Amino acid sequence: MEKTISFKLNGRDVSITRNPLSRLLDVLRDDFGMHGVKEGCSEGECGACSILLNGRMVTPCLIPLGAADGQEIMTVEGISATPEGDCVVQAFADGGAVQCGFCIPGMVVAAYSLLKKNPDPTDEDIRLGISGNLCRCTGYDLIVESIKLAARRGRDLWKK
Amino acid sequence: MTTDDISKSVRRIDAVSKSNGSIKYMCDYELPDYLWARLVRSSIPRGTIREIHLPDLPEGYRFVSARDIPAGGQNQLSMIANDWRCFADGDVRYVGETIGILCGPDKTVLEDLYEKIKIDYEEAECAVTIDEGLACKGGAFVNGDNIHCRLKLEKGENVDDVFARADKVVEETVETGYQEHVYLETNAAACKKIGSKYQFLASCQCPFYIRKSVAPILGIKPEDIVVQQTTTGGAFGGKEHFPDVLCGPLLLAAYVTGRGVKIVFDREEDIEFSVKRHPSKVVFKTALDRNGDILAMDSKVYYNVGAYLASSFVVLQRGCFHVAGCYEFPSFRTEGFGVATNTFPSCAFRGFGAPQTLFAVETHMCHIAEMYGRDPLELKSKYFIKQGGVTSTNGRVVERVMIPEMLEQVLVASDYCRKAREYKPGSGRGIGISFYNHGGAFTGNGESAIIKARFRLKKYKDGHVELFCGQTEMGQGFHTILPKIAAHVLEIPREMVIFDDPNTDRVPDSGPTAASRSTMIVGYLCEKAAKLAKERYKTEDEFEIETQYEHPEGYPWDQSSFQGYAYIGYGWGVCAVEVEVDPCTGEVTTLGVWSSHDCGRLIDELIVHGQTNGGIMQGLGWASTEVLDNVKGHFKQTSISDYIIPTSMDYPKQECFYVDNPYQWGPSGAKGMGELVFNGSAAAYIDALSRAIGKRISSIPCPTERVMDLMLHGEGLDSALNAAH
Numbered sequence: 001m002e003k004t005i006s007f008k009l010n011g012r013d014v015s016i017t018r019n020p021l022s023r024l025l026d027v028l029r030d031d032f033g034m035h036g037v038k039e040g041c042s043e044g045e046c047g048a049c050s051i052l053l054n055g056r057m058v059t060p061c062l063i064p065l066g067a068a069d070g071q072e073i074m075t076v077e078g079i080s081a082t083p084e085g086d087c088v089v090q091a092f093a094d095g096g097a098v099q100c101g102f103c104i105p106g107m108v109v110a111a112y113s114l115l116k117k118n119p120d121p122t123d124e125d126i127r128l129g130i131s132g133n134l135c136r137c138t139g140y141d142l143i144v145e146s147i148k149l150a151a152r153r154g155r156d157l158w159k160k
Numbered sequence: 161m162t163t164d165d166i167s168k169s170v171r172r173i174d175a176v177s178k179s180n181g182s183i184k185y186m187c188d189y190e191l192p193d194y195l196w197a198r199l200v201r202s203s204i205p206r207g208t209i210r211e212i213h214l215p216d217l218p219e220g221y222r223f224v225s226a227r228d229i230p231a232g233g234q235n236q237l238s239m240i241a242n243d244w245r246c247f248a249d250g251d252v253r254y255v256g257e258t259i260g261i262l263c264g265p266d267k268t269v270l271e272d273l274y275e276k277i278k279i280d281y282e283e284a285e286c287a288v289t290i291d292e293g294l295a296c297k298g299g300a301f302v303n304g305d306n307i308h309c310r311l312k313l314e315k316g317e318n319v320d321d322v323f324a325r326a327d328k329v330v331e332e333t334v335e336t337g338y339q340e341h342v343y344l345e346t347n348a349a350a351c352k353k354i355g356s357k358y359q360f361l362a363s364c365q366c367p368f369y370i371r372k373s374v375a376p377i378l379g380i381k382p383e384d385i386v387v388q389q390t391t392t393g394g395a396f397g398g399k400e401h402f403p404d405v406l407c408g409p410l411l412l413a414a415y416v417t418g419r420g421v422k423i424v425f426d427r428e429e430d431i432e433f434s435v436k437r438h439p440s441k442v443v444f445k446t447a448l449d450r451n452g453d454i455l456a457m458d459s460k461v462y463y464n465v466g467a468y469l470a471s472s473f474v475v476l477q478r479g480c481f482h483v484a485g486c487y488e489f490p491s492f493r494t495e496g497f498g499v500a501t502n503t504f505p506s507c508a509f510r511g512f513g514a515p516q517t518l519f520a521v522e523t524h525m526c527h528i529a530e531m532y533g534r535d536p537l538e539l540k541s542k543y544f545i546k547q548g549g550v551t552s553t554n555g556r557v558v559e560r561v562m563i564p565e566m567l568e569q570v571l572v573a574s575d576y577c578r579k580a581r582e583y584k585p586g587s588g589r590g591i592g593i594s595f596y597n598h599g600g601a602f603t604g605n606g607e608s609a610i611i612k613a614r615f616r617l618k619k620y621k622d623g624h625v626e627l628f629c630g631q632t633e634m635g636q637g638f639h640t641i642l643p644k645i646a647a648h649v650l651e652i653p654r655e656m657v658i659f660d661d662p663n664t665d666r667v668p669d670s671g672p673t674a675a676s677r678s679t680m681i682v683g684y685l686c687e688k689a690a691k692l693a694k695e696r697y698k699t700e701d702e703f704e705i706e707t708q709y710e711h712p713e714g715y716p717w718d719q720s721s722f723q724g725y726a727y728i729g730y731g732w733g734v735c736a737v738e739v740e741v742d743p744c745t746g747e748v749t750t751l752g753v754w755s756s757h758d759c760g761r762l763i764d765e766l767i768v769h770g771q772t773n774g775g776i777m778q779g780l781g782w783a784s785t786e787v788l789d790n791v792k793g794h795f796k797q798t799s800i801s802d803y804i805i806p807t808s809m810d811y812p813k814q815e816c817f818y819v820d821n822p823y824q825w826g827p828s829g830a831k832g833m834g835e836l837v838f839n840g841s842a843a844a845y846i847d848a849l850s851r852a853i854g855k856r857i858s859s860i861p862c863p864t865e866r867v868m869d870l871m872l873h874g875e876g877l878d879s880a881l882n883a884a885h
Contacts, residue, residue: 036181100635101178
């Protein structure tokens with residue numbers, strides 16, 4: 001059974017006719033080419049596919065396409081094109097947050113989501129904010145430092 | 161910008177494209193005309209295949225197996241040993257052994273067909289653990305005794321003579337478990353015949369390994385195969401040889417179907433059916449004088465190799481070369497055994513055999529000290545090896561050993577001495593400390609006799625310089641490091657240096673991206689080439705320079721007896737960990753992690769810092785939560801929700817220190833460091849934890865449930881170790 005599902009993707013109205021039980025992750029990657037949305041575990045555990053659904057961070061590997069109907073989705077592609085998202089990307093690059101990079105798009109989404117809500121986070125807030133995103137390379141310290149850097153550099157951006 | 165101070169951090173060249181999601185990993189290539197493939201595997205650990213029942217395959221779908229190998233081809237993967245079969249044929253030797261590869265155009269249909277394949281077996285009794293392998297449970301299946309490989313090393317006075325006159329001889333067994341790599345990007349590869357050559361795209365560490373390993377399956381030359389590495393989302397050794405296991409069947413499927421064929425593992429498949437760190441068992445027998453000082457140390461090192469040898473003899477060798485740790489004992493002997501079991505073959509994992517024996521010797525030393533009421537640090541300090549000291553292979557340490565300076569940094573930062581004194585055993589708080597090293601690059605004369613690394617630098621008319629070698633970026637930062645080395649010598653902006661993911665048709669074989677050798681060996685070849693290019697750069701429009709590895713004179717090695725200079729440059733490390741344990745739940749909170757490392761001169765401070773953080777944390781995971789059980793040949797933890805790796809909440813911010821100890825044969829004085837930083841945190845953590853609960857811990861992992869159990873039933877720290885029989 002196919003249905004037409006419409007939603008906002010990175011600020012653009014889109015629609016697609018598919019089985020509404022398809023994984024949102026597959027639709028974003030295969031039909032909309034959002035390859036920054038990474039599949040790391042397929043069970044909502046690693047956070048590599050993190051996106052924002054109506055501003056809330058979710059893992060689309062666990063979400064059926066139908067749940068996106070009429071909603072707003074931001075992926076790392078859309079987020080990094082905003083001034084705030086770019087601030088996170090640049091801070092990650094300068095702060096040494098990136099190694100193999102596979103978890104990083106999800107981390108950028110997590111950092112953006114955190115700073116939007118809490119522009120002045122403590123180390124503990126940051127660690128909690130990225131605790132749903134697994135990284136095997138960095139030991140997290142430089143990711144935490146980079147998010148602090150993004151908070152500092154983007155002070156006015158985040159407080160808008 | 162020119163890089164005048166080599167250690168000063170620069171922005172990684174891949175940082176932005178990895179952060180905004182624009183860089184392509186293997187799973188991001190669309191390859192619409194390629195068939196999807198699924199490996200069909202053994203579901204039993206040992207037995208014979210009676211019959212394979214395939215469903216009716218629609219047009220365009222194929223099942224490919226050993227019987228499709230053309231005349232002149234061989235059913236083997238040519239790794240370091242050639243015993244790992246590409247396809248099980250007749251019998252199966254471990255759960256997950258590839259029996260065939262099913263391919264077809266539609267992924268969903270393929271999945272459905274895959275589920276309908278039924279294989280009848282005649283199951284035999286299997287050996288899973290080291291002890292079962294040694295006991296030849298179910299009958300030996302390798303060499304008549306299930307010993308894949310063995311070696312023996314001796315140094316100083318015969319240990320048996322020392323045992324005869326020692327005040328006390330104690331025995332202890334230290335064990336370590338499986339560890340899964342959990343690179344965030346699962347294994348993936350694709351193969352298609354384009355023109356006269358088979359072209360691979362692969363997430364991998366060693367593109368030249370793949371070529372060499374799979375070519376014999378079709379009876380073709382390695383040069384008939386091209387491997388293009390794709391951006392690799394973590395590897396840690398798990399993509400050193402293992403990609404061959406996917407690429408062999410893919411090659412045959414591409415040959416049989418005449419189509420492109422691709423595989424992307426899902427996570428469950430990747431954990432359940434991939435190589436792991438070798439489980440180990442080290443049995444020490446140590447002679448002591450009346451104060452508990454060490455007179456001689458003997459050890460038997462057993463590694464669970466699994467069903468096939470592949471690269472494991474080299475892993476075992478490195479294990480045995482590191483079982484003396486950072487110490488020089490007056491008399492020393494070790495024997496290593498690679499044990500065959502009906503389990504997925506074990507393979508490379510960051511440290512390559514060294515972490516197991518380093519954990520073992522550090523832990524054993526702690527237990528000897530505690531048995532005599534001594535601080536482990538005080539005992540260990542008596543035996544630190546120094547420059548010129550004789551190693552376990554009767555070579556010498558060539559470089560200055562800066563352990564005293566590193567120790568001082570860690571002691572000051574961690575306040576170890578006060579804490580070690582004040583936290584009483586069993587008080588719920590503990591601090592531990594460990595010492596470790598890692599021999600850089602291939603053992604002995606391996607770099608000159610086997611690898612023979614070649615490197616090429618090319619200058620273009622527009623002033624750009626391109627670097628050519630087989631080294632891969634897998635997260636460690638080499639794509640930033642190598643151009644930095646060249647730019648530093650040539651005094652040109654780093655942006656003028658091009659260095660792409662390797663393609664085996666474009667680059668010379670500079671050896672694998674493994675053994676902490678990339679910066680130390682290939683980086684040095686790059687520095688050498690850049691030095692040769694420097695004058696010509698200003699005057700000539702276009703030219704190429706090739707450099708080749710030359711082993712420094714005067715450091716002999718005999719590979720048949722394992723005698724001589726096993727490594728001419730070591731990385732060194734000191735790590736301290738402080739923990740607090742909840743007396744009711746056994747939950748461990750890590751309060752501090754301090755480390756100091758000697759990796760020569762740092763090529764890039766931030767990259768080294770990131771490697772240190774990640775390596776230490778991976779070691780802490782190995783010691784604590786990363787439980788991976790194998791029951792009847794099946795791994796019981798098959799997802800990230802039951803195989804527990806550290807999150808951002810589990811450990812505090814680390815404090816990292818370095819000493820500057822330039823290495824004479826490394827670029828700007830750099831040595832290897834990617835593995836070193838893994839090698840010590842497990843021992844420091846377990847030392848701290850055992851002091852906190854006042855109980856001896858002789859095996860890892862040690863998750864919360866085991867901490868509880870030890871608190872209730874464990875042996876006290878001051879109890880005597882078993883006397884040797």
